[in-house]
Amino acid sequence: MGRPALDSTERRSKVTVMRTTEPELEHIRAQADAAGLSVSEFVRRRSLGYVVPTAAGDARRTDPALIDAVNRVGVNVNQLAASVHMGRSFMQYWEAIGREVEELLERLTADDEGGDDL
16 A cells, blocks of 8 residues: 555645855755755755754864763762762862863864864
8 A cells, every 4th residue: 555645735746946156056965965865855944944854964063072071070970969968068070070061161162163173
């Protein structure tokens, strides 16, 4: 049994021709490939304002060293928060974690401004 027929308003039966330069077309193809979409689907989503998925292998978002550093900060914050809830005060540790977070943010913004991958 095949797919049910689409309503006439849902069928994509219209063809649009778009003129581009060769470099523009290569750029569009590269973006579509990175998003895991066909060129038609990529252009359709971009032009209609729909979400275009990011590339699965985006190295800027999956740097293992950065993930590890952020995870360490999160573990420390969790442990200190639990201690504070038990009535203990570890102000010097909160300050150290604040400095570590500032260093991570400086690293992130420096990498973004320089155009380098993390």
